[in-house]
Amino acid sequence: MVTIDALRQMGADVDDGLARCMNMESFYLDLVNMALKDPGFEKLSDAVKAGDNKAAFEAAHGLKGIVANLSITPLSNEISEMTELLRKDQEADYQGYVDRILDMRNKLSAL
Amino acid sequence: MTAHTRGVFRPSAEVRRILIIEDEPINQMILARYLEGNYSVLLASTGGEAMEIIHKEQDTISLILLDLNLPDIHGLDILSRLNADPRYARLPVIVVTADIKAEVDCLTQGAIDFIPKPYPPREIVLARILRIIELSEDRDVLRWTERDQLTGLYNKDFFYHHAVMLDDHHKTLLTDAIVLDINHFHTINDRFGRAYGDKVLQRIAEKALDLVSVSGGIVCRSEADTFYMYCPHQQDYGDILEKMSVDMDDEDEGAGSENRIRLRMGVYSSVDKSLDIERRFDRAKRAADTVKDSITQAIGIYDDAMYEREILADRLIEDFPAALREKQFQVxxxxxxxxxxxxxxxxxxxxxxxxxxxxxxxxxxxxxxxxxxxxxxxxxxxxxxxxxxxxxxxxxxxxxxxxxxxxxxxxxxxxxxxxxxxxxxxxxxxxxxxxxxxxxxxxxxxxxxxxxxxxxxxxxxxxxxxxxxxxxxxxxxxxxxxxxxxxxxxxxxxxxxxxxxxxxxxxxxxxxxxxxxxxxxxxxxxxxxxxxxxxxxxxxxxxxxxxxxxxxxxxxxxxxxxxxxxxxxxxxx
Known part of the structure; x- marks a missing residue:
């Protein structure tokens, strides 16, 4: 189960995220756990594997809003960068982004 | 009345309803928490679901928070659907988006404001929502006060206001002030009932709107059975009268077939724009009065003779106090x-x-x-x-x-x-x-x-x-x-x-x-x-x-x- 400390350690702006949840820790952590299980991660990974940038953009855009609202900053930064590249349909190492994103998500989920 | 009831029985004290259209449950939950205690919340995860709720609950929704990326219908499509439908056009929509570039499109489609993602602090979101709701409610009140409720036409005050605005933008355009009265409207009400009379007024209002949609201009219901029209100068007033006349048929309860509603019309043609707008319509009204009870004539035109009489009347009224003082009156x-x-x-x-x-x-x-x-x-x-x-x-x-x-x-x-x-x-x-x-x-x-x-x-x-x-x-x-x-x-x-x-x-x-x-x-x-x-x-x-x-x-x-x-x-x- 992810904790406030673990989130702080990985660089999340916990205070900012908590503020959005009226400083209710349990509500915040529930939402973080929900976010980590969001099917958008798998959709993003599948779309990148399939080379479907449009589907990848939609998945990334959805995830971006969620993790940004929870202020899981490192995850949010990676997803934001990826979303903007996908929006412009630019050539990029999208698989590298997916790997880093899933790695962070998995580490937090493993707690 | 107790202090308690006095405090509660006000529109602003009612719990207003906000529809959140957002497919991501986490974002939904955060927004719902933001609103908790201040508003009652309706949730929709798809565009289809949202349109269904809007259709059912339109009268009780105070505001819509709209995410753009929805699984079925794009948020911009929802905006344009709402904007195009007069039933929903009054609903204020705040777009919630992380995409700053979408703002222009959203505004064009009728969005009233934005809330970015990640969400600003709760207080800011609530303040913004409250401001938009109040503005929109004021706009609604204004809409009700500017319209005649029976016909949906402008009321006289707003009509005058809009007429003056039209003049400001079309200073050199020749314009006519036209007054239309229903002949013996009270007898229509007496014979067929008020509901029938109301239907007559609504029909005439529809005809008037059709007319100005082609000719340009604006129209209002001035009082009971009198309509005012302010439009670009026309050549054929008989044609206008014909188009405005209503045939009530068998479908209209109460009246027999071939019940033609007859109108009389007063025209002040190519108005003098230096006159007050009220005065211009006074002239048209007086022209209409000249054909009141006439069997052969239905259109009265304000002409030079009427103008001369008016000028004379003005002068006599103006000169009266001095005439009394100076003993100009002789017995x-x-x-x-x-x-x-x-x-x-x-x-x-x-x-x-x-x-x-x-x-x-x-x-x-x-x-x-x-x-x-x-x-x-x-x-x-x-x-x-x-x-x-x-x-x-x-x-x-x-x-x-x-x-x-x-x-x-x-x-x-x-x-x-x-x-x-x-x-x-x-x-x-x-x-x-x-x-x-x-x-x-x-x-x-x-x-x-x-x-x-x-x-x-x-x-x-x-x-x-x-x-x-x-x-x-x-x-x-x-x-x-x-x-x-x-x-x-x-x-x-x-x-x-x-x-x-x-x-x-x-x-x-x-x-x-x-x-x-x-x-x-x-x-x-x-x-x-x-x-x-x-x-x-x-x-x-x-x-x-x-x-x-x-x-x-x-x-x-x-x-x-x-x-x-x-x-x-x-x-x-």
Missing amino acids: YFQPKFNITADKPALCSAEALARWNHPGMGMVSPAVFIPLFEKNGMIQALDYYIWTESARQVRNWKDTLGVSLPVSVNVSRIDFLDPALVGKLKGIVEEYGLDYKDLILEITESAYIEEAGQIIETIEQLSALGFCIEMDDFGTGYSSLNTLASLPIDVLKLDMELIRSAFLDPKAKRLLEAIIKLAESIEIPCIAEGVETAGQTADLKEMGCDIIQGYYFSRPLPAADFMQFVREEEKQEV
């Missing part, structure tokens, strides 16, 4: 002769107002009396005439040793003055006259309109000793049976009644019957407008007691009248 006296004896005898006179205008010469009382009766100025003029007349009666007594009563007009408007009895009494006392020296002429129609108050006042005047003369008898209702019960000393027959009696035998018999009837209840009759010896003889034969008219003398200025009295006195001797 003329027309003698009345008692013809009951062998030789006619001067018995009294009628005071008549003449206006010797410094710029216009003698102005006919037919022009200024109706005008002053309409705006109430007649009260001041009447008071002036009464005083001048009393002064003359006093003068004749002192100079000639003659007591000759003078009849003065008391307008219907004078009876609205609670001090009327006191004023007349004051004049009599000031000049040391008897009440019998002033005869009060009260027009027949005054007895009918607002009869209660007027009759009470007349009774007071009669009790004081004033002689009461019912003027213009035969023009109005001529209710003979009321004569006996009203405080009337003399009946003055209308000039037209006398004139027609000498042209038409039937009218003559009618006149004879009226004189006989008055005689039977011991009320003497005066005939005015008598011009010949033959007429005088005939009237005498019919039993008429007193004659006034050119046969004896035209109305004379005070000095000439005095001379006239002198000569009459000499002849007597």
